[in-house]
Amino acid sequence: MASLEEEFTLSSVVLSAGSEGLLGVEQSSKADQFLVTDNGRTVILYKVSDQKPLGSWSVKQGQIITCPAVCNFQTGEYIVVHDNKVLRIWNNEDVNLDKVFKATLSAEVCRILSVQGTEPLVLFKEGAVRGLEALLAEPQQKIETVISDEEVIKWTKFFIVFRHPVLIFITEKHGNYFAYVQMFNSRVLSKYTLLFGQDENSVIESFTASVDRKFIALMSLSSDGCIYETLIPIRPTDPEKNRSLVRSLLFKAVVSGNTQHGVALTVLDQDHVAVLGSPLAASKECLSIWNIKFQTLHTSKELPQGTSGQLWYYGENLFMLHGRSLTVIPYKCEVSSLAGALGKLKHSQDPGTHVTPHFVNWETPQECGLEAQNSEPSRRILRRRKIEVSLQPEVPPSKQLLSTVMKDSEKHIEVELRKFLAIKQTPDFHTVIGDTVTGLLERCKAEPSFYPRNCLMQLTQTHVLSYSLCPDLMEIALQKKDVQLLQLCLQHFPDIPELVTCACLKIFLSIADDSLQETDVNMESVFDCSNSVHDEKMEEQTEILQNGFNPEEDKCNKCDQELNEKPQAKTKETTSCPVIPKRAALLNAILHSAYSETFLLPHLKDIPAQHITLFLKYLYFLYLKCSENATLTLPGIHPPTLNQIMDWICLLLDANFTVVVMMPEAKRLLINLYRLVKSQISVYSELNKIEVSFRELQKLNQEKNNRGLYSIEVLELF
């Protein structure tokens, strides 16, 4: 929807605009800066975003500027004409217009036109046009007369069409209007007569134009309040002929024709125009935005102090003279749709048409590759392609498997699957596995009693599945609290979202011990903790925990004392594993999974506090186990690393600190963790202290290799 924003006034200085308004507002080479030429002697450069003038230049008393100043986009210089014939060129550094470059021309200038990407043009009052460079090379050159005697140039505009400059100007003679289109690549000037059609009495008040590929769409606002459109071809078929153009009515009566200062019209984009003038009923002047396509008024703004009937539009700003000050109204038009307006845009997908996912086999690109290429290019997005490109490989064993999946019993499916897996890597292996899983999961959803656990586990272990291929798999496993399948998924899927990881963690922590005992989880990541209850080991471990730092020497605070009072209790608490081995195996699977901190933190907050404490205790236990040996690793085949343990401790504390700190049973744990951090800090500070000694040791080591300044050795080359 098009909208007008809050207006602001550019100049606090009152322009010497008078009742005739300004000469012009033109863009400068910087996006935000505009040249304003008043009707007298002054040119001001404004920076719109700062709402302040950057520079101001005036011609001498007695001289008068006759054409609005423009910027030469190629050089960044400004050009103005005063007293009809004197051309001045200057730049930002110049102070006095009197001292800048001056060229006196042989004919009177109507306008200077400049757009980005080409040299400025000078349009003379007689209708002749010259490039600035060519004109400056010979300022006194003879200027021919193009238009007839009493014709007056009313309006002009300069476009770039396909990189070629095109100039259009409208002249008037005794109430008849003519349009001239000058092409600069072919140097062709075409003349058209504008016909009014039926309504002969109206006077044209204002023009505006836009271009597309073939036509200049010239819009005119007549005194009867209607907007008319005339299409002028850019490339004339026969340039010599004088042709007539009929205008067509775009829409009726937007302003009343009898305003004091006239009305103005400007095109904003292909669908919108801005009209300045009084609406029919009201007497105050108004700026209104109209949609031509729907002939609707989008917005309007009252301008109570009256305007000069002039309107300029650059970038996103509308400029006009409101009262006696230059006013800028930012204009915005966001893309809108009817659906958006009715609030229906969001749910474009109909729940009835459910897309059945199919899988692409990336390893056999033959026909399916072709097929994919024939489809829309937007399907190149990988994720999409996986789902959208339909492909049904018709290989017998897999086909059989798929049909089994849809109908037969669990047992039967298992047998078929085993058969299929025994054949192993057929070219469409990935596809079949994917389709099988989808089929199974769909059936699971449809029939609550159907849960082919063994099949799903076998499929997971094929290493071809990932979370994004079958998100339903983990969802169903979570529903069924199937920790064994969840553990497998955590181990084999590389792309599990943090939300799901956290849901798994919740189940792993909450599931009862006796129900855990029945499951058959993979225990390879858990080491045998039965030997860790021995007391001798414990002593050793406390020492290593301190890492050479003795807490007694440190200023003992209350917690420390409390801890020292009952070291026996502490020992017991820290040595025994707080969870049963099966739960430990599940938790280790969580520790190994990939995650991103930012996404995991919010979900960790949902875990109940006693579970958090349990997990923390387990992590702390793992840490103690880690620090028992010199390599800082845990025994076992695939144990969690120290970094993983520390990261999870930090994450849990970050997410739940306020809760945990209030729990009496977590107090001891927190104190232990606090001591741990403290000891680490002191170890580092000690290390920093003895760094110099280390360096000396290193130097000594190097000197051993150093053979002195001179030696004689034997070299054997072979």
Place this chain on the structure above:
Amino acid sequence: MGEFKVHRVRFFNYVPSAIRCVAYNNHSNRLAVSRTDGTVEIYNLSANYFQEKFFPGHESRATEALCWAEGQRLFSAGLNGEIIEYDLQALKIKYAMDAFGGPIWSMAASPSGSQLLIGCEDGSVKLFQITPDKIQFERNFDRQKSRILSLSWHPSGTHIAAGSIDYISVFDVKSGSAVRKMIVDRQYMGVSKRKCIVWGVAFLSDGTIISVDSAGKVQFWDSATGTLVKSHLIANADVQSIAVANQEDSFVVGTAEGTVFHFQLVPVTSNSSEKQWVRTKPFQHHTHDVRTVAHSPTSLISGGTDTHLVIRPLMEKLEVKNYDAALRKITFPHRRLISCSRKRQLLLFQFAHHLELWRLGSTVATGTVEAMCLLAVSPDGNWLAASGTSAGVHLHCTVPAYNFPVTAMAIAPNTNNLVIAHSDQQVFEYSIPDKHYTDWSRTVQKHGFHHLWLQRDTPITHISFHPKRPMHILLHDAYMFCIIDKSLPLPNDKTLLYNPFPPTNESDVVQRRTAHAFKISKIYKPLLFMDLLDERTLVAVERPLDDIIAQLPPPIKKKKFGT
């Protein structure tokens, strides 16, 4: 190949001077480097980073600034208050001119290359016009309170920025007056330092001035309004240098902690046209102060007190990812500093300002080597070969031109074959009497060198011959010593070029099959010189990097452990 007795010499007490300035020339892809002893070196980045020209320094000529102007003209200025122009053809100083402003701290050539600006101790900024054969004083700008430490031209040439102590001034070149003065915050991490020295400024075409200062800040200023736009605190010590890419989309700064930071102008979000300066990559290739940086279109160049010249290519700017894309660290000069007299077993060491002559001992135990300072040069051979810097070799006739500079050459005693090594690691053998390349050389060129041989990044600095075995050529660079046996087959890319272990239980047949012409030893490094004393005796002069580092001032201490 046999055994050699090697005199392993490590008493060549050579310490390169710290690098003070680098100046990159875009037209010729050359790099000028000046050192604190006044030495100026010119590296040809197109010719495998070869140091092709060299102007010896003098104690009285400490350079503080170095710049290229008018395309190929090189100027330096220093604390003796003189501006020096170098004659790059005759390899001498063309003239020195006193600027009468006291010690000169900074210099910058105008974007058009026709004017030279210097900043002096007395706070004056002086503009010189570069005439075809000299420079001419044009005028002084408004005098400032304190010394001008850095200068930068606006790309349009209308304004300049000058960094001084505690402030940055912007001058209008036309009028010579200061139009803006921007005060730099002295505060450093909440503590007010005594002074904030603006070590470097860069003026961008959109009017932004980037300054680096002694408080560890990189700051962006708007020169039109004189306001601070953005400030990055990047170091706990001074940020001493800045260089901006020609496209103004990236710049590099060097700090006293030895870190080089790369800043890039990147879009705020993808597809957005709004861009901002972001610190993208830190590099820690130096141990000491990075006194100077340069930004070539494809690489970041830095140098400083630790005497290394580091050229770090920007991977995203390189189209071909070959061996040239690797980091270069140039420490030793690409020329021979040592000569040896075989008969008398003498070694002559060349230092910046003196020579040392050492007599080699004959037993292992000898430690009593007396130092003598002598001047002695004794060229031998009936023919004289001369190589200019322009990659051609002149005898009585001219050896066919090759487009890479010569790094070493020697004439074999009996055959009068001239062996030439070029900076792209090619080796040619040219028969002087026959006036054409020898058959062996042609075979080598046809066959091509081993890829590992071509990937070495130091040039060959010395070539010599075995008096008794005419088929042998001895040559070395800084990291390997090689004897080429012309009678053996050449290695191809599949054979093992360098085998550090002696052939053990392999049969003779296998040994003969795997043997190839290049016998390489990498035991001695960095190797500055290696030559035969007699048939069975070699002399090797090494200069371990640790010995050089031990003689450098201590670097800024940084914590190694913890956070």
